[in-house]
Amino acid sequence: MFNLEKEIKKWKISLRKNQSLEDGYIAELESHLRDEIEQKVALGESEEAAFNEAKNSIGNSENLAGEYFKSDTISISGRPPWETPFWMPELVWNYVKVALRNIKRHKGYSFINIVGLSLGIACVLIISLMINYELSYDDFHEKKDRIYRVYTEINRPSGTMKMAPVMFPLAPEAKNIPEIEHAVRISESTKSVAYSEKIFFxxxxxxDxxxxxxxxxxxxxxNKNSVLKNPNSIIISEKIALKYFxxxxPVGESFKIDNATLYNITGVFKDYPENSHKRMNLIASISSLNENNYARFSKWTSFGNDYTYILIKPGMDPKVARDKIENLVDSKLQEEWKQRYEMQIQPLKDIHFSTFLTYEFAKVIPVAYLYVFGTIAIFILIIACINFINLSTARSAKRNKEVGIRKxxxxxxxxxVKQFLSESFILTFISFLLALVIIYVIIPEVNNLVKTNILISDxxxxxxxxxxxxxLFLTSLIAGGYPAFIIASVKPALVLKNSLIKSNKGYSLRSLLVIFQFAIASFLIIGTFTVFDQLDYMLNKELGFNKDEIIVLSIDDEELMKNPEPFKRSLLNNSSISGLTFASGSPASGSSWTDNIKPVDKIDDEKLHTQVLVVDYDFFKTFGIDIISGRSFSKNFLTDENEAMIINQTAAKKLGLQNPIGTKIEYWGDKVASVVGIVxxxxxxSLREEIWPVIFILNPTGNKYLSIKINTANSTETIDFIKEKLGEFSPGFPFDFYFMNEEFEKFYKAEMSIGKLLTYSTFFAILISxxxxxGLVSFLTEQKSKEIGVRKVLGASAGTIVTILSKQFIKWVIIANIIVIPLAFYFAEYWLDNFAYRTEVNYYIFITTIVVSIFITxxxxxxxxxxxxLSNPVNSLKYE
Amino acid sequence: MISKNLAAASTKPLILTILRGGENYGYQIIQRVKELSGGQLEWADGMLYPVLHKLEKDGFVSTSWKLSDEGRRRKYYQITDLGRKELEKDMKQWMSVHSVMLKLWGNNPAFES
Structure with missing residues (x-):
């Protein structure tokens, strides 16, 4: 039966719970309630209905109390005390205290978390620093946003080639284009530079x-305005100044260049920063070059190491400038060439990443590598976060009591949740401080490894x-967020009654995360193996000659070149020297001439772009290159000097000749020679590129590159001997040599850096995992100690126990590998396809990876x- | 329906005006408001009391507990001189807003429809 008085009393008690509602307020509300009920009853409603309606019309007691509080309080926020504040400074200290206590109490886990996170954070920051460094290339040029480089696109029926060099006479003409403020050339060549007895190439x-x-x-x-004005002026970097003077x-002194011309040193400039796409050491005035001493001086269809940059006027459209350059070039070319050459421009900041250009003289890296390493950095951090998540959720039961009491x-x-998040933030912050130390220690190593110049102050x-x-924010949120929710959702009643002893909460998530960790680690292992496999392949592939026994000398002495025979003979007297040859280039020298050739009876459009090597009689013998058909150059044929040519297999194939021997071929514009042999x-x-078609032309006298085949057993003595003989026959010229295999290794510097970086990344990823x-296994064994005890009592051997405990992890490793191998295979194939000559993805890599990861696990x-x-079951089964 | 903000802003002059006609208690004040506004102006009944409390603290109304005919205690509210002045100020403000609105909308046929 409904009792109005009792209900009103209950209602009053419920109101009184709120400290803001004083007795006076409640009395007034009661009077209101009774008036309302009276009225409603008078209208014929039951007491019960009237009471409920009246109660509702007065409204929610908390809102009401809040309003009363607002009118009573002088506090600005107007937040009633029974609502939890968003920010409680008093509690923050408690959070910090509890967090630090927890860190201290569970040293092992804290250590694992902090070390893992700090390694992860260090990796991310170091890789960010590296990426930042690569992106900072050429930033030091004040006008960098307006500087563009012009490059050439050559369209042939056989395909399009893009190359960095442009026509030498282009820049002075391009200056007249209204959008262009300046057009400047860089024309590069290697020359001997002498000052008193110091002489180097x-x-x-x-x-300009x-x-x-x-x-x-x-x-x-x-003076900036005059140093490069006069012919034969040169400015030098501080490094060169130090080297020679x-x-x-040095200003006022002069260099003797090519043992012939004197160049006045008019200025010294600060060394280029490392992060410059091109670092120059000697800059000479371009007016030193003229029609007589520079073959390409006024040629519009001949290319060498001539590069052109333009500075666009502020606010002008570079595209318009490009179109005008294109028109300018067209106006200089004969009708049939106009379609062939297309001029393009690229912003200065893009040059460092312009891997698509041949004959590039700048330091370039593929932009994809930045993405790859950025991704790796993030993966490593994720691995570290996963550790944190796994350990915290696994151990959440340990904190149930604390959570219960707090609730x-x-x-x-x-x-x-806020408390646990702030805890993970504290851990992350400590890790960050440790990461700074790691970065500080590691940066010199990184700089050394990838040839960067990164400073911690960056x-x-x-x-x-x-x-x-x-x-920091994301790490603590990702790492701490999920565990925080798990821990915070504990039901206090269950915890305090002790009925929630063991929980396996988050088990499936945990296995998923561990599998993910292993998958990333395996992926990196496979990647590292693949890179090193390819490097190994490139360094050891049969090149067609033995690169290990050959040293190469640059020769600049024209007198010596005219009559090299006495010099050659005196070298061959040494038993350690088994052969030598003068040629216009040498493998890996990077120096090659190119030309467009065609059989005399073909039309112009079918010309083939080839390398040209001018060699002496001994070239093929010295390098051990086999003649496949026909013959080598021979002194028995007097006509060989002018009318014979040897081509390589690729050239024979690309020319599409049925029977190449005897074919007359047009080269160097108007010269004609018959093919006498195919090699x-x-x-x-580099093995990154396809083998070019090559033509060999005979020049029995000297040439710029002298390749010498030596016995490597006593190379030091042999090199001293060569140096002495060169000094004798060619006084006043520098002795400059390199081992050919070292030069080949330089081609693969990028791959080597990547390989090393990958090794380190993989190492860290595995280490953190x-x-x-x-941590996880130590927790699991602790949790399973009773089970282990029981098993041992029932007769299980130590081996069985170890198997039980490791089985889980091995299962995860295998699943991870199964998932990741197809993916890794795909990426490895994709990467290897960048190389013209590549290794196959070896299946042993996958097997090794599985074995290695199981072994590590x-x-x-x-x-x-x-x-x-091995523990005594008594200890775990004893019941206090 | 009148929006919450407008209702909250108009509460004070409304109550003071009702009280200008003589002392009154909470329940009656609410009934008057409902009556006058034809249901357009509606608060949760309970919310009136904190407002009255605030008016009392500001000195615009004075209060006294009285016994009703049925022998129940009721809190009666009387407007003070300060309250009257406040009300006049409020009225001026409301009227000036009103006249501006009238000028703005008075000739607007779209409004009349």
Missing amino acids: ERISFA PEYLDVFTIELKSG GERD VVGAGKFQL LLNWKFALIIFAV EDIHYG CIGML LATVAYHSLKAA
Whole structure:
């Protein structure tokens, strides 16, 4: 039966619970309630209905109390005390205290978490620093946004070739285009540079005087407007100044170049920063070049190491400038060439990544590598986060009591989540500090490895402040978020009644995450193996000659070249020297001439772009290159000097000749020679490229490159001997040599750096995964100690126990490998396809990866599982 | 329906005006408001009391507990001089807003429809 008075009393009690509702307020509300009920009853409603309606019309007691509180309080926020504040400074200290206590109490787990996270954060930051460094190329040029480089696109029926060089006479004409402020040339060649007794081969860049207006180069001495004005002027970097002059001021001195011409040193400039697409050491005035001493001086269809940059006027459209350059070039070319040459431009900042151009003289890297390493960095951080998630969820039961008590004294779920998040933030922050130490230690190593110039102070800018903040924030959110929700959702009643003892919460997620970790690690292992496989392939592939026994000398002495026989004979007297040859180039020298050739009876459009090597009689013998058909150059045929040509297999194939021997071929414009022999293909350059068609022309006298086949057993003495003989026969010229195999290795520097970087990344990924696994297995053995005890009592051997404990992990490893292998195979194939000559993806890699990862897993799991297996069951089964 | 913000802003002058006609208690005040507005102006009944409390704290109304005919205690509210002045101020403000609105909308046929 409904009792109005009792209900009203109950209602009043419920109101009184709220401290803001004083007795007076409640009395007034009661009076209102009674008036309302009276009225409703008078209208014929039952007491019960009237009471409920009246109660509802007064409204929610908490809102009401809130309004009363607002009118009573002087506090600004107007937040009633029974609502939890969003921010409780008093509690923050408690959170920090509890977090630090937890870190201290569970040293092992904290260590694992902190080390894993700090390695992860360090990896991310170092890789970000590297990426930042690569992106910073050419940033130091003040006008970088307006500088473009012109490059050439050559369209032939056989395909399109894009190359960095452009026509030498282009720049002076392009200056007249209204959109262009300056057009400047860089023309490079290697020459011997002498000052008193010091003589070396140096790379000299001939440049227009405006070069110094376009690019930002700091002159230590000399006037910017005049240093490159006069012919035979040269400015040098501090490095070169030190090399030739020591501490003395070189301005006013002069260099003897090519043992013939004197160049006045008019200025010294600060060394180019490392992150410059091109670092020049000697810049000579381009007016030193003229019609007589420079073959390409006024040629519009001949290309060499001539590069052109343009500075676009502010606000002008570079596309318009490009179109005008194109028109300009067309106006200089004969009708049939107009379609062939297409001029393009690229922004200065793109040059460092322009891997698509041949004859590139800049330092370039594929932009894809930045993405790859960025991804790897993120993966490593994810691995570290997974450790954190796994360990925290696995151990969440340990904190149930704390959570229970906090909830009982009034903490809400959201508040607890905040607490655990702040805990993970504290851990992340400590890890970050440790990461800074790791970075500090590792940066010199990284710089050494990938030839960068990264400073730890690079971290001190707003960009990195943002990255660091994002990394810290995201890491603590990703790593701490899920565990925080798991832990915070504990039901206090169950915990405190002790009925929630063991929970396997998050087990399936945990296995998923561990599988993911292993998958990433396996992927990296496979990637590393593939890169090294390819490197190994490239370094050891049969090139068609023995690169290990050959040293190469640059010869600049024209007198010696005219009559090299006495010099050759005196060298061959040494028993360690088994052969030598003069040629216009040498494998891996990077130096080659090219020409467009055709059989005399073909039309122009069918010309073939080939390399041209001018060699002496001994070239094929010295390198051990087989003649496949026909014959080698021979002194018995007097006509060989002018009318014979030898081609390689590729050239024979590409020319499409049925019977090449005897075919007359047109080369160097108007010259004609008959093919007398075909030689086997050799790899003249990088294995990244297809073998070029090559034609060999005979020049029995000297040439720029002298390749000498020596016995490597006593190479030091032999080199000294060669040096002595060269000094005798060619006084006043530098002795400059290299081992050909070292030169070949230089081709694969990028792959080597990547291989090393991948090795390190893989190592860290595995290390962090193992650290996490170690934590997980130690927790699991602890949790299973009773089970192990019971099993041992029932007669299980230590071996069985270890098997039981490791089985789980092995299962995860195998699943991870099964998932990742097809993916890794696909990526490996994709990467290898960049190379013209590539290894196959070896199946042993996958088997090795599985074996290695199982082995690592077992090694990691072994210690704890053995300890558990060997422990005395009494200890775990004893019941206090 | 009148929006929550407008209702909240108009509560004070409304109550003070009702009280200008003589002392009254909470329940009656609410009934008057409902009556006058024809249901257009509706609060959760309970919400009136914190407002009255605030008016009392600001000194615009004074209160006294009285026994009703049925022997129940009721809290009666009387407007004070300060309250009257406040009301006049409020009225001026409301009227000036009103006249501006009238000028703006008075000739607008779209509004009349």
